[in-house]
Amino acid sequence: MLIVGGGIAAYKSLDLVRRLRERGARVRVVMTAAAQQFVTPLAFVSLTNEKVYDDLFSATDEQEMGHIQLSRDADLIVVAPATAHLLARAAHGLCDDLATTLLLATDKRTLYAPAMNLRMWLAPATQRNVATLKGDGALFVGPNSGEMACGEYGPGRMAEPLEIVAAIEAALQSDTRLSLPGAEQGALAGRHVVVTSGPTHEAIDPVRYIANRSSGKQGRAIAAAAAKAGARVTLVSGPVTLADPPGCDVVRIESAREMLDAVERALPADIFIGAAAVADWRVEAAAQKIKKEQGAAAPVFSLVENPDILARVAHAPNRPRLVVGFAAETSDVIAHAREKLARKGCDLIVANDVSEDSGVFGGDENEAHLVSRFGVESWPRLRKEVVAERLVARLAEILREKEAAK
Numbered sequence: 001m002l003i004v005g006g007g008i009a010a011y012k013s014l015d016l017v018r019r020l021r022e023r024g025a026r027v028r029v030v031m032t033a034a035a036q037q038f039v040t041p042l043a044f045v046s047l048t049n050e051k052v053y054d055d056l057f058s059a060t061d062e063q064e065m066g067h068i069q070l071s072r073d074a075d076l077i078v079v080a081p082a083t084a085h086l087l088a089r090a091a092h093g094l095c096d097d098l099a100t101t102l103l104l105a106t107d108k109r110t111l112y113a114p115a116m117n118l119r120m121w122l123a124p125a126t127q128r129n130v131a132t133l134k135g136d137g138a139l140f141v142g143p144n145s146g147e148m149a150c151g152e153y154g155p156g157r158m159a160e161p162l163e164i165v166a167a168i169e170a171a172l173q174s175d176t177r178l179s180l181p182g183a184e185q186g187a188l189a190g191r192h193v194v195v196t197s198g199p200t201h202e203a204i205d206p207v208r209y210i211a212n213r214s215s216g217k218q219g220r221a222i223a224a225a226a227a228k229a230g231a232r233v234t235l236v237s238g239p240v241t242l243a244d245p246p247g248c249d250v251v252r253i254e255s256a257r258e259m260l261d262a263v264e265r266a267l268p269a270d271i272f273i274g275a276a277a278v279a280d281w282r283v284e285a286a287a288q289k290i291k292k293e294q295g296a297a298a299p300v301f302s303l304v305e306n307p308d309i310l311a312r313v314a315h316a317p318n319r320p321r322l323v324v325g326f327a328a329e330t331s332d333v334i335a336h337a338r339e340k341l342a343r344k345g346c347d348l349i350v351a352n353d354v355s356e357d358s359g360v361f362g363g364d365e366n367e368a369h370l371v372s373r374f375g376v377e378s379w380p381r382l383r384k385e386v387v388a389e390r391l392v393a394r395l396a397e398i399l400r401e402k403e404a405a406k
């Protein structure tokens with residue numbers, strides 16, 4: 001059940017419904033009166049093929065399905081956007097409309113995706129209400145930091161629809177009775193998986209750095225898929241603005257050397273997946289900001305090679321049984337991946353084309369080729385979450401085969 005509150009982010013809940021429907025979920029929508037100022041019930045009716053509920057005192061609805069039954073019928077109640085007002089009412093057990101009555105009457109878990117202006121979010125009253133709801137067992141996803149519809153910048157943006165989907169999947173997964181259709185249960189149960197993701201930032205001086213265009217989306221999706229498959233996941237993430245994937249231990253780092261350090265601390269593991277775009281080189285960072293002097297020549301930097309994290313893990317004394325690298329290439333993708341496989345000593349390379357017109361860096365889709373000493377398996381262009389789920393399923397299979405062959 002999706003409860004839609006009266007916030008500007010209500011339009012994103014239309015996309016959330018679409019994403020859930022794509023994954024085979026049935027979604028029943030309840031709207032507050034304020035929500036209907038932002039999106040129409042008809043839009044949700046069209047997307048869900050279900051009646052949209054909004055009236056506590058509707059004689060017809062009450063006769064067809066009473067509000068108590070409605071509150072118990074769902075596997076999970078998701079409130080998105082969760083307005084400051086809804087959080088306040090829920091925290092205090094008020095039930096002056098259908099949405100809050102369902103929240104009080106339900107026997108299921110509740111997941112809130114707050115969305116509001118940053119001052120509203122940071123207000124002590126809202127923070128008290130959130131703490132109360134968390135204390136009562138409610139789950140939360142977001143809010144994220146970023147630019148608001150009102151033009152201010154800070155925490156309060158609703159989590160993106162796919163982040164909410166991941167939180168829903170994690171909530172259903174942790175409730176052993178339930179799961180979204182198609183979720184492979186337990187293929188990596190009892191395993192430890194270490195994933196790296198995102199770019200690294202290599203400092204030039206205290207205010208400048210060298211970076212790359214990696215968004216961290218693919219690595220995060222892999223971490224989330226591995227957690228969903230039952231693994232204990234350590235995600236070592238470079239600087240990105242994405243929310244942490246649910247159910248993972250996240251270590252945030254900035255530079256390649258910090259990433260290596262965090263990975264070495266996280267080992268031993270059964271599987272290592274190096275999806276991060278680690279900078280090959282750094283400069284020796286200046287301790288103070290490099291000043292632009294009138295008439296002086298531009299500074300010249302010489303690059304120093306960074307440690308090769310993938311090769312280090314592949315040759316470590318406590319080498320994970322499966323070491324998987326990513327090859328982001330702009331030409332001769334498979335040939336470069338084959339060469340990287342041999343040079344780094346890993347078991348598998350996931351190669352992808354990141355040339356500008358591929359839209360892979362920062363985009364939501366990826367076209368992956370799995371290169372191993374047994375050959376190449378090419379997948380069509382797929383959403384990064386789907387690539388992640390397929391990859392995790394393949395790795396679980398390869399791990400089982402390796403162990404059986406031993």
Ligand SMILES: Cc1cc2nc3c(=O)[nH]c(=O)nc-3n(C[C@H](O)[C@H](O)[C@H](O)COP(=O)(O)O)c2cc1C
Nearest residue numbers: 005006007008009032034035083084085086115116
């Ligand atoms: C243009 C506009 C945008 C709003 N956006 C938000 C918002 O993002 N988050 C929020 O908590 N309230 C927002 N509000 C205020 C809520 O709509 C208001 O508190 C309402 O009573 C919430 O009702 P509900 O919680 O029953 O949906 C907004 C109001 C207006 C006029």
